[in-house]
Every structure is written in structure tokens, then in C-alpha cells.
Amino acid sequence: MRPAFLTVAIVALGAVTLYWSVGRENDVHYVTQKVTRGPIVRAVTTSGTVNPVITVQVGTYVSGVIQARYCDYNTQVHKGQICAKIDPRPYQVIVDQGKANLAVARAQLIKDQANLVYAKLAYGRNQRLVSMKAVSADTLDSSKNAYDQAQAQIGLDEATIALQEAQLHAAQINLGYTDIISPVDGTVVSRSVEMGQTVAASFQTPTLFLVATDLTTMQVDTNVSESDIGAIKRGNKASFTVESFPTRPFKGEVVEVRQSPQTIQNVVTYDVVINAPNQDFALKPGMTATTRIIVDERADVLRAPDQALRYTPASLGGPSNVAVSPEGSAAAKVWILRDGIPSAVVIVRGLDDDSFTEIVKGDLQAGDEIIVGEEVRTRRSSS
Template identity: 60%
Template sequence: MPDQTAQVPPTAEPVPAAAPARRRRLRPGMIGVALLVLLGVTAGWWWEAGRKVLPHYLTATVTRGDVTRVVTATGTVNPVLTIIVGSYVSGVIRQISCDYNTEVMQGQVCATIDPRPYQAVVDQDKANLNVARAQLAKDQAALVYAQLNDQRNRQLILHNYVSKNVADNSRSLYEQAQAQVALDEATIEQRQALLSAAEINLSYTSIVSPVNGTVVSRNVTIGQTVAATFQTPTLFLIATDLTKMQVDTNVSESDVGGMKQGQKASFTVDAFPGRVLRGTVEQVRQSPQTVQNVVTYDVVVAVANADLALKPGMTAAVDIVTAQRPGVLRVPDQALRYTPSGAPTAPAGTSRVWVLRGGKPVAVLIGRGLDDDTNTEILTGDLQPGDRVILGEQRAAGSAALPLPRF
């Protein structure tokens, strides 16, 4: 029989003993502590890095140039002198010989009012004057007779040839004749004055130009009745010389203090875009103009118009130079408004700018001159052309806020 030998199973590898339960509980806690420490270190690094980011300064260069103060206003182009031609008498327009743009000479007839009613008055006054003159001649003859009669009776009464009553009566008649002649003479003067007035009114029926110029407006037509009873009607407007114009500008009361005669001005009109015209302040008028509680003053700018391009009534945008400093040291106005964070304010009554020197802002006290709302003239201070004045600051792009770390 075969041997029945017992089979011995192979020996298994020893299995290491499990770690004690206490060690399994400590490992998660240690990991949490490590994470907290790492998070704190990272956050501290991030905060410190963000805190130490230096600002980026916006700067401008100190330069030499012109500082010019300009007052801007709107105005209207007008002739230097415009004459209103009206009518002193009423009537119907019979003829018009002047129209828009007509060149007229002094004394030229522009329109005619029907003269017949006024001619009739002249004829009547002439007749009345002739009647008065005839009456004077008659009364002068009567005066001569009365004088002779008075003289004769005065001689006769000396010899008692006439009574005293007769002599007194002749004397009275003589004096009455003298008074009548004086009255006739006064009547003649009166009739002469009436005739002169009638002749003047007759002459007014011819509407004439009082000056040499150009008709810029006509307000009457043939057949129209004009009434001059209460107010002289305006028939024509005549500009004396359109080669010389003026711009009447409305300057606010806050700007008019710097205005004076002779200042240079420039302006543009919509009719000629891009064309800058030049002029000179001719007059600063004292009378204010108040519109909706806004007070303005009329500043007159004289301008040449040799090519007759400018037309009356055009709207002009005017720039008037009230002050100018050529070739001065200047800085942008924005530099005067900048102060670094945490820096003390400038002493009262002083001005300063901050100059970038060695990468750091340095305060420089200055004396200010003319300001044109863009640049300011520097009178005193440690500034030189080429210095960089600080206008503002900003953090570099991407460094204003650093991203938080991710885990």
C-alpha cells in the first residue's frame, strides 16, 4: 500500500501587527495643523507682497512756453454804423427806388410818398400868405391916411378950427391903423412859418438816404400806407461801410474785469468752417444786459471785412486774449492739485508741486503766475525745464490686487 504521508501546508508570510488605535487618531489632526500653518504663511506673504507694491506715478515735463488766458464768448456780426431811415409824414408809398444790397449815395431818393396832399397844403399856405401881404398893403395905406389926418387936425386945433373931440378921434384912428399894420406884419410871419412847415412836410415825401452806404433792410412796399402820427416808421436800414464790421459779444460779469480796449481777438462763423478771423477789442460798454438773471456786458470787437464775406447777423464764436506770458516756465494745472497719500497739506497761502526725483516724490514750493486753465506760470521755486512733476498715481496693472493662493 502506498505510504500515506500527511501533506504539510506551506507556511504563510507573517502579517505585521496593526498599528495601535491611538496612532490612527493623531494623523488627521497633524495634517490639519500643517494646513493651517501653510495657509497662514501664504496669506502673510500675499499681504506683504501687496502692501509693498509701489504706485505708478503719472508725470508731466516742466516746459517753457506761452501761457495765454482766453475768454470765450458768443456774439453777432453787425455793421459798425447802421442808419434807420424812416418817414416823418404819413401817406401812401408811390415809388421805391432802393432795394436790398443797393449802393446808395447821400441824398439819393429811395422812396416817394404821395405828395399831392402836402402840395395842396403848400399851395393853400402860399395863398394865405399872399392874402396877408395884400391886407398889409391896404392897412399901410390906411395908416398913412390916418397919420396925415391926425397931423392936420393937430394943426387946426391950435387955431380952434376943429373941436378937441375931432382931434382926439383922428388920433385914435391913427393909433388903430398902426396896430392893424403891426397885426398884419405878424400875420404875414405866421403865414410864412406855416408855408415853411408845409414845404418841409412836402420835402419829407421824398425818402432820401442820409449817408453813403448799402441798404441792408427794406421794410416797405409800393402802395403801403405809412403812419407817422405816434412813431416814425422804419422804411430802410442802411449800413455805412460793410468793409468794416464789428462783433457784439456777450461777456459774463465774471470775465469782463479783464477786458480792455486793444486786446486781440479771434473768432469763427458757421458760414466758413475752419477759417479763423482776427479782430481787436474796440469797446467795453458799461451798460449791463440781464437775461434770466445772468448779467453780461457788450464787448465790441472791430474786424476788417474787405472781401465782404461777413454778413450782418452772423453768429460768431469769439476768443479774446485777456493776458499772455510768452516763453515762461510752466506746469500743468493738474500738478497743483496732486498730493501723495498721507502727505501733509501745503502751508496756508502757499502753492506746491511734487517732483519725481530718484523715483520718489519731492515737494517743491512755488510762486504762481498767470493761469490759463491748462497751464500755470511758475514765478519762483526749485523747478527747471525737464523736471517731472507728478499729476497723479496708480498701481501697476496686475498688482493692485494679488490673487489668493489655491489649495
Template identity: 60%
Template sequence: MTNEAQPQTITLPGAPKSAPGSRLLQGRGRGPWIALGILLALAGVGVYLRTSHNAPATRYVSVAATRGDITRTAAATGTVNPELTIIVGSYVSGVLEQLYCDYNTRVKAGQVCAKIDPRPYQTLVDQAKANLAVAKAQLVKDQANLVYTNQNWERNRLLLKEDSVAKDAADQSKNNRDQAEAQVGFDQATIQQRQAELDSAQVNLDYTDITAPVSGTVVSRNVTQGQTLAASLQTPTLFLIATDLTRMQVDTNVSESDIGGIKEGDKATFSVDAFPNRVFSGVVTQVRQSPQTVQNVVTFDAVVSVDNTDLALKPGMTASTRIIVDQRANVLRAPNQALRYTPSAFAGAATPVKQGGGRLWVLRDGQPVAVDVVVGLDDENFTEIVQGDLHDGDKIIVGEERGASAH
């Protein structure tokens, strides 16, 4: 085998194991890492300083405290109706022979609006008249018989005193006279009966003329000429007459949660789809005690009367109504949003609000300051400030934003 020369290391007695050249090489290897660590530390300090100087400040959004009106309302839907609507029906049955009224016809009380064929009822009137005439003739006949029987009794009574007539003959004449008197009374009662029958037949005949019971305007017609009316089971409705269309009312369906605050005399406003840009005004004239339940929802009818001189409102229109339950004029007020706001910096450190009160955050010297207040009436947008360190023009904080600078 070939013997190659192998490198040899000569260690002198008392010398360290590592030569001075190897230690120099190791020191040079750690130097770059130390320099890199110093550079990273300097870079971190620079980033911290840069980000700390450029952190966005909190920008508070505020509105000024103002004075104004606060109105609490109860919302409800309803239907526009005339104040008084009269149903005109038929008392008797028959064929509708003539129609004299139609939609929108102005009528006066007693005016004939329709006529039922009167011939069947005229026949009954004629028959009743004939029966009455027979009864009267029978009375005349029986009255004449009474005169005769009375005279005969008087003669027999005188003869009986002289014993010139038999007692049985006198008693018979007296009996005939009494029967004649009874017959006359019966005839008089029969005449009254026949007269009542005639009056009843005449009433039915008069009912063939269907007249308007009140003056007003026909708002509905439910029959046509030639139609047969059957009044025996249920009175048919022929017309609806509104007495005065210049006075209307809105029958509103108010929920049971709002009805407690509504009373007669409350003002109300409403709108209808036909006039979306017009607001109508009215007054609550009645709060009816009769509840209406639809799908387990209980509502009450609050009647709102409204002037309709221009006849803009039509019966049956749907009205979106707001009834004014309470109102304050020229009071110090704050937005409802402000009473629910707490700055994020104080979210966990704010003290509890007293019962029945509220807390506002106001900008003073550019910093948010908590102001405890006593609140009063509120509506959809504002709350009345009854008591507290708040004045007109104070900047009330309603929100905050993150921006480049604070305001």
C-alpha cells in the same frame, strides 16, 4: 436558548489597559495628517515667494517742464453788428408811391430811397401860399390907408393951431392915423404867420421824399410799394442803413464774474459758424456800464471792434468770443493736472501746501520728489511757475499706472 461562544479578553496583572498592538495602529493613523500639513506649509511658502517676486511696480506718467506762453481768457457769446446803423423812418403819413432802394443797395447821403404820394401835402402848400398872398395884399391896402390917414391928421393938426377946425375933428383924424398904423403892424404879423404855415407845409411836402441821411449800405427794408404809412402814433421804420460794413463790432455778453478783468484795449479772438476754421481778431473798444438781466443772470456788453475789409462778416452773425484778460510770454510752466497730483505712496504723509503756492512731484533718479513752487498766471492747460526748484526739462509727474516695470 442557544449558548454561543463570546470572545473574552484576558488582562494580566500589572499590564496596561491597551495592548501594544492597539497603540501601533493609532500611531499609523496620525502620520498622513502630519505629512499633509507639511506639504500645505511648503505650498504656501512657494506661493508667497512667487507672488512677492511678480508684484506689479508703480509706473509714473510724466511730462517735461517747458517754456511757453500762458493766456487767460474770458469766454462770451455775442452778435456781429455794424459800428453804426441808421434807422430811416417816415415823418409823414401816406401811401408809399415809389421804392428806389432795396437790400444791399449802396446809397449816398441825400439820395431818395422812397417817395410817399405828395398830392395831399402839395395841396396844403398851395393853400398856404394863397393865404400868404392874401396877407401881403392886405398889407399893401392898409399901408395906403395909413398914408391917407397920416396926411389927414397933419392937415387937421395945422388947422387946429389956427382954430380953423374943431378939436373933435382933429382928434378923430389922429385916431384914424393910429388905427391905420396898428393895422399895418397886424398885417405884417399875419404875413409872418402865413409864411410859417407855408414853411411847415413845405417841410411836410419835402418829407414825402424819404432820403438816406448817411452814405452806406441798406441792410434791411421793412416796407413794400403801395403800403400805407401811419406816422401819427409811431414813426415807422422803412430802412436800416449801415454806414460802413468794412468796420464791424461784436456786442458780447460777458458774465459779471469775468467783467472785472476786462478793459478797453484788450485783444480778443472770435469765430462764427459760417467760417469754423477761421479765427477773427479784434480789440475791446468799450465796456458798457449798462447791465442786462435775463433769468436772473447779469451780463455786461463788451464791444469788440474788428476789421471786415473782405466783407466776410455779416450783420447778425453769432460770435463765440474769447477776450484776452492777461498773458505771459516764454515762462516756465507746468500742466494744471500736475499741481493736483499726489503719489499714492505719499497720499497720507505729504505735508500741507503753503497758501498761495503749489506742489509738484518730479522724477529724480527714478523716484518721485516733492517740489514746492510759487505759481503765477494760469490758463486752461498750464500754470506759470514763478519760483521753485524746477528747471526746463524736469520730468513732472502727472499720474501713475500699475505695470510690469517702473519708468
């Protein structure tokens, strides 16, 4: 019974297959788009961070307790303006000690100058007495030695005064450093100090304030991969958006392509700096920017969609659509629909922006229906 059943099933399956193959026909429907004229823009898309063009770190050279703070976030400061003050009393004591030591050194100089005058007179007197044999030669030698020592002491006193003046000047400088001042005109964008806080400048200068010199012009520091960096040049136009204004494109320009590579997880990138105006202060430091850098563009050129360059009729078994033009350069074969029949056309490609490809040469014109795909529809035969 089982062999007979299998035989009947096979015969039935063959009959159904024959019915569908004979009674139905395949109808190919071509999906087309028009060849158009328009711009082609090749761009590199990357992400970056919005930063002020120049940010100055305001720190402290001396250690101590913050006695007063005069600047806060968003404070507009001017060059030389005091932003904070360290308790100056320990440094004032050192200045006072330096002044006292300098006064002692100057007084010692006056004393030794008077001693020099006496030693000179004694030496001259003994010279005359020796000639009259009133004193011994040893007395003359002793007065000569005292006179020479008095002269040397004057030089030592003058050097001591110079040393005390230098130490006093250093103490006055340190006292001046207790005033934390802004070195530039700008806006305070960061503050990391409070009144009563102790700051230590023993090994590394602590940063107390960050001052941005001009927030009306910002820059975007982007990370461009090594595969795209070769196409980017100074002066390239760019646009970017930030999450706060997703529908507002900001315009900018590449002002610097830095040579220093950054390697993160074996991925090499380069920092590309884009300047952008910020007259309305919409851009804030630290914002994440999605950036589009234009590396090449064409205006009002004949163009075809990229899907057309990847299409090959299924009836041809899907061979490559790359051909060789008469000029010997790499060219592409596309298919256009003329009177319902696909016809191959060899074109010379130009700029490609991943959506459209420029047609430099080829028997195409705007409005031609170019095939980008096909659909196979099965219909019942009328016979």
C-alpha cells in the same frame, strides 16, 4: 446643517482672501508729463453778435402812401440819395394854401398902408381946421383915432405876414419830408417798406431802412459775466469764429467796455465791444460769434500742466498740495519722478490759463518728468 454650511463658506472665503493678499503685490505706475517752455495765455471766452459799427435808421417824419421805392437790400447809397417817396399831393395842397394865404396877407398890408396915408392926411387937415375954428374938437379926436388905428393895423398885417410865411415854410418842410433820403453813405442792410404801403408817423417814427455806414469794419457785441469783466480792458486782443467759418479765426481788439449792466434771469453781464476788419465782407450783420478775449499772456516761460498741481501721492492720504514758500506767498507742491521715485518740489506759481501754470520759482527745468497721476497695477508674487 445650515450652521455647518455657513462655517465652511466663511473659512473658504478667508482662504481665498489670504491667497490673493499674500500671493499678489501692488505695483504703482506713475503717469507723467514733461515740464516745457512755451506761451501761457489767459483768456475769457464768451459769445456775441456781429454788427456794423454804425447803423443808421432811416424813417419818415410824415405819414402817407409809399409812391415809389428806389433802394433795396444791399443797395450802395450816398448821402442825400432818395430811397423812397411818399405821395406828395396832400402836402403840396397845404403848400399851395400857404402861398395863397401869404399873398392875401401881403395884399391886405398894401391896402392898409393906403388907408394909413389917408388917415394921416385927414388928421393933419383937421388940425389946421381946428386952429381956424372951422371944425369941432370932436372931429379932430375922431381923425386922430382913425390915424392911430391905421398905424396899428400895419403892425398887425406885418405880424400876419410873418405867421403866414412860417406856416408856408413848415408846409414846405413837410413836403420835403416826402422824399425819404439816406443821411449817410453806406449799404442798405434792411428794408421794411413796399410800394403802396401806408406809413403812419403819428406816435412813433417808423423805420423804413437800415443803412450800415461801413461794412469793411465790423464790431462784435459780447456779453461778459460780472466775474470776468474786471480783467477786461480796452486794447485787449481778441479772436472769434462764426458758424459759417468755424476753422477761420477772425482777429479783433476790445474798443469799449460799457458800464451799463444787463440782467437776464439774475445773471449780470456787461457789453464788451470788439472791432474787427472785414475787408472781404465775410462777416455779415447778425452772425453769432464765439469770442476769446486775451486778458494776460506770457511768452516762452517755464510751465507745468495743471493736472500736476492737483496730484498728491495716494500713499500720503491725499493731503492738500498747497504749501507756503520761503517768501511767504502762496505756493504749490508738485511731484517729479527722479530715478523712479516721486520727489516733492515747492514752486511759486504765476499765470494760469486752465491748461498750464507758469513756474516763477522752483527746482524745476524743462524736460523734468512731472507726475500728473498714478495707476495701481496688481501682479502675482513669484514666491
